[in-house]
Amino acid sequence: MIDAHHHLWDLSAVHYPWLAAKGATRFFGDPTPIQRNYLLSEFRKDAAPHGISGSVHIQVGAQDALAEATWVQGVSDAAADWPMAQVVFCDLTAPDLARQLDQFQALSTVRGVRQIVGRAPGEDARTGTNALLDDPAFLAGLREVGARGLSFDLQLIPELMEKTAQVLAKAEETPVALCHAGSPHDRSPDGLRSWSGQLRALADLPQVVCKLSGLGMFQHNWREADFRPIIETCLDQFGASRCMFGSNFPVDSLYSDYSTLFAAHRNLVPEPDRGDVFGATVQRFYQL
Template identity: 30%
Template sequence: MTSSNSPHLPIRADWLATRREDILWPELPIIDPHHHLWDRPGSRYLLDELNADISSGHNVAATVFVQSRSMYKQSGEERYRPVGEVEFANGVAACFASGLYGPRRGCAGIVACADLTLGAAVDAVIERLLPAGGGRLRGIRNSTAWHEDAEVRSNPIQPPPGLLADARFQAGAGRLAKYGLSLDVWAYHTQLPEVLQLARACPDVSIIIDHIGGPLGVGPYAGKRDEVFQDWRSGMRSLAALPNIRVKLGGFGMKLTGYRHYQLDTAPSSDMLTADWRPYIETLVELYGTRRCMFESNFPVDKGMYSYHVLWNAYKKICRECSQQEVADLFHDTAQRTYAVDVS
């Protein structure tokens, strides 16, 4: 379950258990480049929960942990408190690397938080994050998804508006190139022009768009899927012209997408998910090519809508007409190139 003030759907294990599918292409190597870990009131997703999901049938070789506001330090300067999250994620990675939990390498890459509005002063924060990550730190993400409508929420704590276009934020983002770190960006489709500004201001930084660029389906966008799709596609097309942009294909399980599979009596099948997601995924593959696209789980956020093994079955069904190399890119190679994940 989740706490009442959480924007995330509750996880109902008994409901998810109503749908079980045979695993498609069980030998296909997968790197899951986007998941979270946390222990919050009414919501726990730690090593055991992650391991249960990535061990549920698909050949998940490794994962990338992404900033979750989890296990921050409770003392010291505010800017350095996210170091605690990196220490925590690196500890989970060490548990997986021991082999005690099987061959999978959970948290083999870490995307941390560092306040990029610090500008050049963010260097001091990064220089503490790097050793805390034990060689696994790969990128930075800040909370930037913002909309004025109260129904459009994906973060328990609402960030300020306009961060992506803030000169201080852009200066801080530009510092990442010095350390070989990428920038993950979670923004709604209404913010894509700001993402474009950011990407142009930081041409030497690899920028990864999370959750397909956030097409909205709630609040003022409820019942306007076709109109939103056109706006979203236009924004993503503009970004595709920039070589430093990559995209994560996923995030469909958030309530703000407007999908209502969680209201079904039984958990959705991969066929249902495939029908909904195909237009977005095929559009992005056409715009960016498979070398700049990668599938993600966004668990446990998306787990309120469908189970892990059904999610990856849906992705595989969408790729039935793809070449062997295109499949390898989408499920493994792009993530490995992007995050330099060690799966040895």
């Protein structure tokens, strides 16, 4: 079984501005408890007791993306018994995109790129990341990523799904992993219905798979039943062969321990679908 979405950090090796900021509450909550090293050894202690035996590391806002990727490569090289792929940050609109991708692809663990399109409505209004969707260079970058055999990790909010689907349809050779089930931030019945309707635009694109991850970020005091409509909708729209489990640790450790999180997902995924969701889908997608 493979965890398809987690982070690691050594604060003495790589600088993460958002993580170093004190007293800054984010859309996912107060990061104070995770403003410390979170290394592979601790992640393995969290995940391995549940049968997890490999993982996918996702970039997490380092000041220097190549430094982060190089550090992750070193972590992987030092743990031959733990298969690990990584998704790096790269600005797909950068004039020197090809040079940057060449550097990343020199690292054997690199499988894909993430550039966040949307985090949460309030933060997006300040950062302007949604503007990527209107930039022709972003579409060109998506196509370049796919042409190189890399994938794209897509993080966004439901309000952007239909517009994003129109962009992705023009880069049909680029495999896309939808992070956090598309971040359904409004958990009211109306909010979930709206998310489900907009999710269909992405589910209809065959190159898109869906991560069942980060579901606690917008509902901190969650109970297992709160995840049911999200997981059931994703399985219905994408099918188990296009869904994968990700812990989003240590961010989601702000709301629960790994055991509780894993058990909730396992209980809500029907037994016939577990082989795909907890292993086969991520192995195929990230070539692990």
